[in-house]
Amino acid sequence: MVYSPNSAKDREAMLKTIGVSSVEELFDVIPEEVRFPDLDLPLPLSEMEAAEGLANLAKGNVTNEQMNMFLGAGAYHHYVPAAIPALISRGEFLTAYTPYQPEVSQGTLQSIFEYQTMICALTGMDVSNASHYDGATSVAEAVNMAQTITKKKKKRIVLSPGLNPQYVETVFTYAEGSDLEFVGYDLPVTTGVKELMDLIDDNTALVMVQYPDFYGRLVDYEALGESVHAVKGLLGVAVNPLALAIFRPPSEFGADIVCGEGQPLGIPLSYGGPYLGILATKEKHVRALAGRLVGETVDKNGKRGYVLTLSTREQHIRRERAASNICSNQGVMALSAAIYLSLLGKNGLKHVANLNYQKAHYAQTEITKIDGYKVWGDAPFFNEFVIECPESASIINEKLLTYGIIGGYDLGRVDEDMSDLMMFAVTEMNSVAQIDDLVAVLKEVAK
Amino acid sequence: MVYSPNSAKDREAMLKTIGVSSVEELFDVIPEEVRFPDLDLPLPLSEMEAAEGLANLAKGNVTNEQMNMFLGAGAYHHYVPAAIPALISRGEFLTAYTPYQPEVSQGTLQSIFEYQTMICALTGMDVSNASHYDGATSVAEAVNMAQTITKKKKKRIVLSPGLNPQYVETVFTYAEGSDLEFVGYDLPVTTGVKELMDLIDDNTALVMVQYPDFYGRLVDYEALGESVHAVKGLLGVAVNPLALAIFRPPSEFGADIVCGEGQPLGIPLSYGGPYLGILATKEKHVRALAGRLVGETVDKNGKRGYVLTLSTREQHIRRERAASNICSNQGVMALSAAIYLSLLGKNGLKHVANLNYQKAHYAQTEITKIDGYKVWGDAPFFNEFVIECPESASIINEKLLTYGIIGGYDLGRVDEDMSDLMMFAVTEMNSVAQIDDLVAVLKEVAK
Amino acid sequence: MIEPTIYEISSEGRKGVSYPNVDVPRTKLPKEFLRTELNLPEVAEVDVVRHYTRLSSMNYAIDNGFYPLGSCTMKYNPRINEKTAAMSGFQNSHPLQPDETVQGNLALMHMLQEMLAEIGGFAGVTLQPAAGAHGELTGVLIMNAYHKKNGDSQRVKVLIPDSAHGTNPATSAMSGLKPVEIPSDERGNIDLEALRAECDDTLAGLMLTNPNTLGLFDENVQAVIQTVHDAGGLVYGDGANMNALLGIARPGDLGIDILHYNLHKTFSTPHGGGGPGSGPVGVAEHLVNFLPGPIVEILEEGYDDIPPLYGLVTPKDSIGRMKSFHGHFGVMVRAFTYILIHGAEGLRDVSMNAVLNANYLMALVKDTYKVAYPRTCMHEFVVEGRWKDAPDVHALDIAKRLIDYGFHPPTNYFPLIVHEALMIEPTETENKETLDAFADALIKIAKEAHETPMLLHAAPSTTQFGRLDEVQAAKQLVLCCRLFPEVE
Amino acid sequence: MIEPTIYEISSEGRKGVSYPNVDVPRTKLPKEFLRTELNLPEVAEVDVVRHYTRLSSMNYAIDNGFYPLGSCTMKYNPRINEKTAAMSGFQNSHPLQPDETVQGNLALMHMLQEMLAEIGGFAGVTLQPAAGAHGELTGVLIMNAYHKKNGDSQRVKVLIPDSAHGTNPATSAMSGLKPVEIPSDERGNIDLEALRAECDDTLAGLMLTNPNTLGLFDENVQAVIQTVHDAGGLVYGDGANMNALLGIARPGDLGIDILHYNLHKTFSTPHGGGGPGSGPVGVAEHLVNFLPGPIVEILEEGYDDIPPLYGLVTPKDSIGRMKSFHGHFGVMVRAFTYILIHGAEGLRDVSMNAVLNANYLMALVKDTYKVAYPRTCMHEFVVEGRWKDAPDVHALDIAKRLIDYGFHPPTNYFPLIVHEALMIEPTETENKETLDAFADALIKIAKEAHETPMLLHAAPSTTQFGRLDEVQAAKQLVLCCRLFPEVE
Ligand SMILES: Cc1ncc(COP(=O)(O)O)c(C=O)c1O
Numbered sequence A, B: 001m002v003y004s005p006n007s008a009k010d011r012e013a014m015l016k017t018i019g020v021s022s023v024e025e026l027f028d029v030i031p032e033e034v035r036f037p038d039l040d041l042p043l044p045l046s047e048m049e050a051a052e053g054l055a056n057l058a059k060g061n062v063t064n065e066q067m068n069m070f071l072g073a074g075a076y077h078h079y080v081p082a083a084i085p086a087l088i089s090r091g092e093f094l095t096a097y098t099p100y101q102p103e104v105s106q107g108t109l110q111s112i113f114e115y116q117t118m119i120c121a122l123t124g125m126d127v128s129n130a131s132h133y134d135g136a137t138s139v140a141e142a143v144n145m146a147q148t149i150t151k152k153k154k155k156r157i158v159l160s161p162g163l164n165p166q167y168v169e170t171v172f173t174y175a176e177g178s179d180l181e182f183v184g185y186d187l188p189v190t191t192g193v194k195e196l197m198d199l200i201d202d203n204t205a206l207v208m209v210q211y212p213d214f215y216g217r218l219v220d221y222e223a224l225g226e227s228v229h230a231v232k233g234l235l236g237v238a239v240n241p242l243a244l245a246i247f248r249p250p251s252e253f254g255a256d257i258v259c260g261e262g263q264p265l266g267i268p269l270s271y272g273g274p275y276l277g278i279l280a281t282k283e284k285h286v287r288a289l290a291g292r293l294v295g296e297t298v299d300k301n302g303k304r305g306y307v308l309t310l311s312t313r314e315q316h317i318r319r320e321r322a323a324s325n326i327c328s329n330q331g332v333m334a335l336s337a338a339i340y341l342s343l344l345g346k347n348g349l350k351h352v353a354n355l356n357y358q359k360a361h362y363a364q365t366e367i368t369k370i371d372g373y374k375v376w377g378d379a380p381f382f383n384e385f386v387i388e389c390p391e392s393a394s395i396i397n398e399k400l401l402t403y404g405i406i407g408g409y410d411l412g413r414v415d416e417d418m419s420d421l422m423m424f425a426v427t428e429m430n431s432v433a434q435i436d437d438l439v440a441v442l443k444e445v446a447k
Numbered sequence C, D: 001m002i003e004p005t006i007y008e009i010s011s012e013g014r015k016g017v018s019y020p021n022v023d024v025p026r027t028k029l030p031k032e033f034l035r036t037e038l039n040l041p042e043v044a045e046v047d048v049v050r051h052y053t054r055l056s057s058m059n060y061a062i063d064n065g066f067y068p069l070g071s072c073t074m075k076y077n078p079r080i081n082e083k084t085a086a087m088s089g090f091q092n093s094h095p096l097q098p099d100e101t102v103q104g105n106l107a108l109m110h111m112l113q114e115m116l117a118e119i120g121g122f123a124g125v126t127l128q129p130a131a132g133a134h135g136e137l138t139g140v141l142i143m144n145a146y147h148k149k150n151g152d153s154q155r156v157k158v159l160i161p162d163s164a165h166g167t168n169p170a171t172s173a174m175s176g177l178k179p180v181e182i183p184s185d186e187r188g189n190i191d192l193e194a195l196r197a198e199c200d201d202t203l204a205g206l207m208l209t210n211p212n213t214l215g216l217f218d219e220n221v222q223a224v225i226q227t228v229h230d231a232g233g234l235v236y237g238d239g240a241n242m243n244a245l246l247g248i249a250r251p252g253d254l255g256i257d258i259l260h261y262n263l264h265k266t267f268s269t270p271h272g273g274g275g276p277g278s279g280p281v282g283v284a285e286h287l288v289n290f291l292p293g294p295i296v297e298i299l300e301e302g303y304d305d306i307p308p309l310y311g312l313v314t315p316k317d318s319i320g321r322m323k324s325f326h327g328h329f330g331v332m333v334r335a336f337t338y339i340l341i342h343g344a345e346g347l348r349d350v351s352m353n354a355v356l357n358a359n360y361l362m363a364l365v366k367d368t369y370k371v372a373y374p375r376t377c378m379h380e381f382v383v384e385g386r387w388k389d390a391p392d393v394h395a396l397d398i399a400k401r402l403i404d405y406g407f408h409p410p411t412n413y414f415p416l417i418v419h420e421a422l423m424i425e426p427t428e429t430e431n432k433e434t435l436d437a438f439a440d441a442l443i444k445i446a447k448e449a450h451e452t453p454m455l456l457h458a459a460p461s462t463t464q465f466g467r468l469d470e471v472q473a474a475k476q477l478v479l480c481c482r483l484f485p486e487v488e
């Protein structure tokens, strides 16, 4: 009864009002054989014991606070300005539900509206939803959206081999019950835009690419966009929103749907979640958009205010004909992103993106000066790049660990053929000293 | 210009309105020889660099998170329930000033009013101020108050040798310009109440004792109170408020002023501050009370509300005739204490106090089972007790440190004659395993 | 006063946080990718803090008062959960770190899997799903995979009671199965006849919410499950309503094959104005191999002082990955903390108090509001927000008027099978005084509905905003800040 | 609605946090000390969180908007300060730990001492004082000790300008010295003649606030200081107004001997509805030995990668200890963070913008409100809140009316030498738009004062509470919750 306030006396009085003699009686409807099982759980702890137990578990991890880390591959270590946790932890934001009652939810509603605006500004799209689960599921929803927009008449989905492999896996899981045909994903990761264009046919609903792609590369998708538009299909682009501060927005390549992982926008690593799915599109496709949407309106006195709108797309109204089954989304994460983008603003976001760019390029330059470490590919990149190593990336990582470094992502985890490729992420959190130390150790372990 | 928002353009426009051509011009009044010095300070850091720098300093400490700690002597390691930091960090509390404008400060005012009530409930006094700086200064203010109440006619102050030596030092510093006569403090720490009574004469304004005293002892001050009242003097008692949950309040000993250190009530150790000075008295002495005071009243519509009251005691009204010079006090700490006392409530506070009592007694029993470690004195105690060690406490502490234990307080730091005495504090934060480990190591190091 | 948008308070050249300068030799940015414009606000930290502080004060949340939003289990969110989730060892670990560097996280996840399995009566649990609906999708995909593996790919029909939450039919549709609605009977149970009629060899399964969205425990639950099983179907349980059943009855013991948990309801993690949630899924023995991967397993047992070695493993017949990484780890930490603090006894107390509170509140208002299905309820109940002799008054008016009385309204117009539904879930964290005050308000409002209905139609009148025009919002879509607006 | 007190929502048997059971053999409590009653509230965590959340919403704070409270430097409090102060290595260290286990804390304090000395132009700094007034007391005690050491115990007179803050005379009285008031001249400077007249061999010193509480930099400051020094006195500086002088002028360079800093004003640490503050004191070379102890010194210099060894030391002629332990360490961490982020250049920008903002605001309102001493101000300025042709209107009415316009009022009725004073300190963290809006409101209020003065007398009318009856509060003292009240 830690958080249940009523005392035995209170409960007595309540039972009397109800007209039963015990709380147990309220459960008479439950089949006796299964009623009141003895759960085999640890004995209850007090708050201070729980805090201590959790602290011990947390100490069972090694984090970027103890080790230098160069791991990215879809989740990045960025600085979270102190104002973010201070604001998102305010109870009025944290403990509210989805804003079904707009008169007492204008705080949530306006902040989502502003989030939508900033996502549109970043991506060049016209409308953004209020958030989706994460990068992978936003890509899967983009596939569904493309189906809706093309009226389920086109069945081919071209997936770039440069997509995050976890995104591809998720798309496949979601599509298990569908009759879609997926192509492209199993081509070599060095496949160019031209080869992808060759896969586009009249039956193509969507070409889904990533920008920068999983391997860090910046690719110009303009021709691809033109090709798919020529067959009345759509171009979907999964983005790293931070990169968009300094690189052309996907709208300029003709993107119809922009999705992606919003974690870089002020959201802590937290061992993989909760993160933020970005999902935005052009105005004409708004009715195919999954998830909640906030719109501006007026109250009965003509005062500007906000409401959830176009709910007819959603499960609670449209049931089996809804655009998606999503209900709870990533409210706190969207709020974090909005606060992050407000704090950094136009110039700050550009500056941080540039910091990432510069540090990553410095690191790449220095690493490839070492004998045995080679540049992989020649595409421009943002804050992540692949290096061909003198031996398997997994062995190098093991060695780095003994030096207190958590190395890059071992691409052998994606494909055995790439087991000598390591992908390094370098962000504003990696100091020059850290990079130099990495370089020294890489040299050392290559010997 | 990190936190100064105006841009160069803004400033240009503002200068024009003022009618000067540069910001520098506004400083013409300043003698040129000293104007615009070059300060020799470290180069500015960004937020993330500052955070990292501070994190490194913080890591330069060893705390009770890494080592078991048995140190008290005026500051205690207690559990701070998670709701406290969550609530005191709310900007509306944290970034408000002293509630001079009651219409927009009812939050602060009511919470102080409730704090005052709870302090009265704990101490048995009629009125409490809104907070004082800390334990030591509250004792010093009690001396001043006694002067005011006895109309500066009585000059003798009896200070118990059981007072925290830092409190005594502070009293002396404060009294430097006064004509008071202090007695008692330099008697042996084993001096009993009887001997203190002998020091009381007609000229005695105040007898100041501590409960439990610095050495952890619970002493019955009833006879002492009677003695000093007989000469129309006052009894002051410095308390540990947590102990008052289970032990008789000083009002029952006839205390006229209760002061003390409120840190045990949900305030982190923070290397010694900010803490919370408790200062409470009987209603008849309210006009001699130092510091702010909140009283209940009504607004112009008859609605119950709160205001700062009896300001005529205070410096901003009464200037050199004020009860004290105190202005800023310990608002956040009083709020923390009020939240702590609300969360624990009557039963919780008793329970925690009892936990401290039981664990400390277990520790004392176990330690004194070891050859060479002896009980010191036979007074009942709360959560702190003195042990006579087989060698000097400072040497034992050094050894304990090598075992990862921060031992008790070395009383040799108070008086060389006590250098083989160690004072252990045991709170709810010391698990049985920690205590058993301490006992094992004490045994080991005594060999 | 209206709160301007963050764009409206933007002014050129301001910024809210400082970053270090570039301190490495500079590399040119690739010209062909260079971005020119970027329309983000420019404001100082103080502007941001004030803006969001003021916005927050325009919300009503659990921390402000009673929030009896049916089906949403708006229980108090203990602050200790926030403290543990923010611990640096958790917050700063990367999801792709080598397993040996994240044994703390893996141990926590493994224990949570086991605890949830024990609470629900299941053999295996995945923590990956991001929310309830995502858990549903996981569950239905498992159902589908199971039938396929058995060569039963004709099994495409999913039965869904008419009282079900909208996510149930949406989920079945999304997974390529065919939802079929089953009516409820006059006692609020699943209509057994109707159910039997649909139980043929195209049956994939039933999506069962029990207690259902009427707050009622199905009186024939065993027969229902048996019927589906007999026809070769599986039973999926929507666990959004688990707050009635902790230590009371295990869905697995009732024969339910698959169930999702809503950590953000039953296990007290905050809703955050929409999310994040977390929707772990538990399954019976025969479905364990279909769980999405990875899940956490013990790779090497521990002994003496050596803890076990945990690792991430993908089950043999896994339906695949449902999302990136391992699920909403930060939410798991909160739920784990909550379970640790409660233990078996504490969890049963949660459900007992939740059900007691709901029945007490129902008893207080049942003479004034028609209870849709008048029998002992579980953790919530549904009344009709209408009276014959107050024809102009709707459930919505009652909901809005409750705001004037200082309460958050209940869920309205759901479940769909009750006219003018008001779905009331008090949760166990509210005290008797609050329930009394809420009942009082409801009863006063009923009186107003008959005597001064304008009060209801004009409600809310005590808030900063009156009723908002939803029609205009949907007609004249404005989904982004106008970039050069006139501020009023 | 009024918010009930926490006692009014108390109910027997409730509690807000759980603790472990006693797990050691029990010892009996000493009967003779056993307490019987304990009148504390009994509430659940949810009650506490709601109560304090609602109370907080009844406050106006910097985080809500503009707070131009003269003399209080209500600048924005950066959130990074809160983050660093909460770091576990700081928050969980005990003040009596062996020095070698707290080298991080000691290094921070040492650097802060040095930084403050550099900013103020002093040879030594103590961080011990708890607030400004406590720093004043420290300073005056140092003054006293210095004269005593020199055999000048007849020096008991402390000169205090009539514009000084109340803590100045209160402090002198408290330290046993004799405060003597010195008038200001018509330009707001110290009246040099009057000063000279008091400079005899009983002079202990002068308490100088510069810029003074009128927001004016004394035009004769060097002469003033020289005069006092010539008479053998010391000059104490009240550093509450240092926000005008960072990198602009060092008080030490002007000849000031002792100065306190208000970390909770100039250095951005939050006021917390009253405190905690922190009032470090800097002194010139000849006073370093009198500082209260302990202060932090380097015991062994560092070399190469070895950091120095820091320790706590008490100066030779120390006045003694001003309080327990080492001062408000948690506040120091915040101020240190602030200084680190600014550096020399950033600090000068702070003062430049503070002074610019004040002069700009003064320029906007000076035609409507009589500026008490019309010349270039520093970080704040004082106007009269009265007009001959609006005789019923007082500064207080203007202050309360500002609340209706959404602003916190300025300081009123201080300094005492200005009639109906309104003391306005905008600080550097406010932007031009805010200053414009505030000036607009002041100008509108001036119009209302003449045309519709009831608006001012009735103000505030937009708040939850109207003006409160301070007379009743002082007459019928109620200083604690009534324990069995009737809740309205
Ligand atoms: C009965 C029921 N099922 C499913 C859901 C969907 O859960 P989520 O919002 O976590 O996706 C809800 C949420 O309101 C619900 O009430």
Ligand SMILES: Cc1ncc(COP(=O)(O)O)c(C=O)c1O
Pocket (backbone or CB within 6 Å): B326, B327, B328, D071, D072, D131, D132, D133, D134, D165, D167, D209, D213, D238, D240, D241, D262, D277, D278, D279
């Ligand atoms: C000029 C001046 N001196 C001294 C003080 C006292 O400072 P504190 O409140 O920190 O004790 C103040 C505070 O308002 C002040 O404005």
